[in-house]
Amino acid sequence: MIELRQLTKRYGEVAVVDGLSFDVRPGVVTGFLGPNGAGKTSTMRMILGLDRPTSGSATIGGRRYADLPVPLREVGALLDAHAVHPRRTAVDHLLSLAYGNGIGRRRVEEALGLVGLADVAGRRPGGFSLGMKQRLGIAVALLGDPPVVLLDEPVNGLDPEGIRWIRTLTRSLASEGRTVLLSSHLMSEMALTADHLVVIGRGRLIADTGLDAFVRSAARQAVLVRTPDAPRLASLLREAGAAVRPGADGGLTVTGMSGAEVGGLAGAHGIVLHELTPWRASLEEAYLELTGDSVEFAASPAGAVS
Numbered sequence: 001m002i003e004l005r006q007l008t009k010r011y012g013e014v015a016v017v018d019g020l021s022f023d024v025r026p027g028v029v030t031g032f033l034g035p036n037g038a039g040k041t042s043t044m045r046m047i048l049g050l051d052r053p054t055s056g057s058a059t060i061g062g063r064r065y066a067d068l069p070v071p072l073r074e075v076g077a078l079l080d081a082h083a084v085h086p087r088r089t090a091v092d093h094l095l096s097l098a099y100g101n102g103i104g105r106r107r108v109e110e111a112l113g114l115v116g117l118a119d120v121a122g123r124r125p126g127g128f129s130l131g132m133k134q135r136l137g138i139a140v141a142l143l144g145d146p147p148v149v150l151l152d153e154p155v156n157g158l159d160p161e162g163i164r165w166i167r168t169l170t171r172s173l174a175s176e177g178r179t180v181l182l183s184s185h186l187m188s189e190m191a192l193t194a195d196h197l198v199v200i201g202r203g204r205l206i207a208d209t210g211l212d213a214f215v216r217s218a219a220r221q222a223v224l225v226r227t228p229d230a231p232r233l234a235s236l237l238r239e240a241g242a243a244v245r246p247g248a249d250g251g252l253t254v255t256g257m258s259g260a261e262v263g264g265l266a267g268a269h270g271i272v273l274h275e276l277t278p279w280r281a282s283l284e285e286a287y288l289e290l291t292g293d294s295v296e297f298a299a300s301p302a303g304a305v306s
């Protein structure tokens with residue numbers, strides 16, 4: 001379990017993390033979202049004792065990182081996959097970290113096997129692809145078999161196979177009862193991986209909620225309906241209080257009524273339906289709606305004159 005209480009980091013006058021309080025619970029994947037510069041990496045760095053909070057606290061299993069007797073056994077992290085010595089072999093890189101944390105060679109070999117790098121253990125990461133570097137970074141994170149794992153943008157730059165591998169790995173770490181905090185800008189991927197979401201903007205908490213609840217609360221819902229009798233159905237729906245927009249392809253988009261209600265109304269008036277599809281916005285749409293005000297660098301629409 002990770003607990004943040006009023007966690008704050010200021011650089012001069014600017015609070016890049018501003019009174020953040022939330023818990024990251026074990027047994028689920030918690031997605032950590034926010035626009036560029038929202039403060040996700042700064043938050044993770046404070047959890048990991050790499051930066052000192054200006055005020056407030058971040059604890060792992062009730063203790064600050066600095067007070068953990070063997071940190072690698074309590075928390076593993078991937079922050080920057082490029083942060084490896086380019087000329088030290090993969091196995092030596094892990095060994096150097098293992099020895100300082102009382103971890104033996106066997107676990108090093110296990111960790112390399114877990115991430116699929118056993119065959120290249122003797123090679124130098126300088127020549128690794130980005131995907132291989134990410135895997136090596138994850139081997140470091142898993143080295144101490146820690147109950148808490150933090151991954152900052154682990155799918156950045158990965159191919160679909162690599163992305164799926166990260167998804168399967170994070171889900172299985174959570175199903176083993178570990179605490180998993182995962183940041184990513186790839187919303188479609190987050191929707192498949194996370195159970196819970198923590199969303200921040202300009203260093204402040206915007207949402208701390210289940211994935212489904214987040215999408216439901218933030219996003220519009222509608223029903224797409226197709227019928228040969230569109231004008232009649234549209235006027236019946238409007239009379240019943242729904243908003244109806246005709247689509248370019250002859251369908252109707254109905255808001256303010258559930259799929260069952262639209263179907264019920266059509267049935268009651270003997271109107272044949274060719275399609276009735278409840279539609280819910282994606283995580284990406286919900287996210288953009290919620291974080292719109294906290295984007296630091298927003299592009300103006302193409303052609304806009306300011």
Ligand SMILES: Nc1ncnc2c1ncn2[C@@H]1O[C@H](COP(=O)(O)OP(=O)(O)OP(=O)(O)O)[C@@H](O)[C@H]1O
Pocket residue numbers: 011016034035036037038039040041042043
């Ligand atoms: N050492 C520092 N000195 C001054 N400002 C900093 C420092 N480190 C980070 N910042 C600022 O803090 C803000 C938050 O940055 P951070 O990297 O935590 O955001 P992020 O949510 O991880 O962003 P991204 O999604 O782009 O990685 C940014 O505006 C950044 O410029």
